[in-house]
Amino acid sequence: MACVVWHVPVTTTGTGSTAALRLFRMRNGVRCAVGFSSPEALAALLGPDQAYTELGEAALRNLTRPLGVDTLVLDPGLVAPPVTAPAAVGVTPGAAPTPAPAPTARLQHR
Known part of the structure; x- marks a missing residue:
């Protein structure tokens, strides 16, 4: 039996x-x-610069079980709500749009 x-x-x-x-x-x-x-598939969801390693399912389960992680997901899809472009602020015909203010909140990866 071949290892996936x-x-x-x-x-x-x-x-x-x-x-x-x-x-x-x-x-x-x-x-x-x-x-x-x-x-x-990995690059399509997480970007081309995402580092990865190759593991069999059993090896991944053995690495995550001691961490209390019992759920494995193969080929997940993005579940975040779609991002909408911010409306241009202070647009004058013929002039370059004024950029929207920079966000103040920063997200962290856990």
Whole structure:
């Protein structure tokens, strides 16, 4: 029986010598690990610069179980609401639009 390879997102140190699994949360708040069936699927959702490692499902389960993560998701889809473009502020015909004020809140990856 062949082992199916999952492409699993990781974070790396500045030197690239150490990698850690990236964990996510489902809509209901449950922590989960994700894997992708191909590097292209991973890049389509997380961007072309996302580092990843190749693991079998059993290896991924063995790495996440001690962390209390029992849910694995293969090829997840984006579940965030769509982003809408901000309305132009102070637009004068023939003039360049005034940029909207910079956001004050910063999001953190957990």
